[in-house]
Amino acid sequence: MxxxxxxxxxxxxxxxxxxxxxxxxxxxxxxxxxxxxxxxxxxxxxxxxxxxxxxxxxxxxxxxxxxxxxxxxxxxxxxxxxxxxxxxxxxxxxxxxxxxxxxxxxxxxxxxxxxxxxxxxxxxxxxxxxxxxxVGDDLLTGDVEVDGGYFGGHIRPANKRENRIDRRLRRHQTGKRRVVVVMRERKGRTRTQVFKSEGQAVATIAKSVHPTATVYADEAAHWDVLHARFLTKRINHQEAYSTHEACTNQAESYFSRLRRAEVGTHHHISARYLAAYANEMAWREDNRRVSNGEQYLMAARAALTHPISRQWKGYWQRKAA
Incomplete structure (x- = not known):
């Protein structure tokens, strides 16, 4: 092997x-x-x-x-x-x-x-x-997988069974739950963005993916509109995770890394910073076959060519929450 x-x-x-x-x-x-x-x-x-x-x-x-x-x-x-x-x-x-x-x-x-x-x-x-x-201006091309993963807004169940609620109902949600939508080229680049629901990502996908690309998505109804703009192939996860025609395994691989970062490394990711962590994991996924020395040089180069941060310069002095 x-x-x-x-x-x-x-x-x-x-x-x-x-x-x-x-x-x-x-x-x-x-x-x-x-x-x-x-x-x-x-x-x-x-x-x-x-x-x-x-x-x-x-x-x-x-x-x-x-x-x-x-x-x-x-x-x-x-x-x-x-x-x-x-x-x-x-x-x-x-x-x-x-x-x-x-x-x-x-x-x-x-x-x-x-x-x-x-x-x-x-x-x-x-x-x-x-x-x-x-993040760049170049459109994603070739085979592009699209999927969303929900993070945050966890509601802890009550101790006694009679006091527990149906956490799936909207009226019982905290409002902090967010979805990370990933657009990933097979053997290529990964783009992410955070939304309140998967359906809100359709317009962003239309702007980020080249019209000639083939889009792969799951059975969720809000992806139906993609058929009007792209050659779209769907996979029904209730029947199979992968077929010879379609799968979203590359997108799922990205979510596996992000989910393990949330659960095993950071333990909690605030919705305020979720986009930053999502982009970090996209970078790690895209460079997973690059040595740590090359990653070090890439990260140092990115930091030394990036302009002064408006968000993080004087962050604590502004008493940010």
């Missing part, structure tokens, strides 16, 4: 020990090479784009020769206005990508010896950068 990729040596190309042993200067040089890879590590002014600069060695900064703007290796990125050593950010990215089902902020705070608030925001900044890699 062929060895699974994740068990092979090719999947292990990153050493956390090597990153942890980096000096601050070595970490800064690594950030520099990752951020400005196109110019061979030569700094580019984030304000005017000039490559001519002076180096202020006493402050570990650069000064643009054209507009005289002073900047560092993290200026203008999602890690701007940082307080931790640069090595800690590299280590956080390395730890984060190693979690196949995600990585909890509480454990990250213990690994880095920082407050939970710091780890929470840091992890979400990485998720935001990864999400920017998943």
């Amino acid at each position: 062929t060895q699974h990729f994740l068990l092979s040596s090719a999947a292990r190309s990153l050493s956390l020990a090597k990153v942890a042993r980096m000096s601050e200067d070595e970490a800064r040089e690594a950030f520099r090479e990752i951020r400005w890879a196109e110019t061979g590590g030569n700094p580019v002014c984030p304000r005017c784009g000039c490559t001519d600069h002076y180096e202020i060695k006493s402050r570990k900064k650069f000064k643009c020769a054209a507009c005289y703007h002073q900047f560092s290796v993290t200026s203008g990125t999602i890690f701007a206005s940082r307080k931790l050593p640069i090595r800690d950010y590299l280590l956080a990215i390395a730890i984060f990508v190693n979690g196949a089902k995600g990585y909890p902020a509480l454990q990250l705070s213990r690994d880095l010896d920082v407050q939970y608030k710091t780890a929470f925001v840091m992890a979400h900044k990485i998720r935001e950068a990864l999400a920017s890699e998943q």
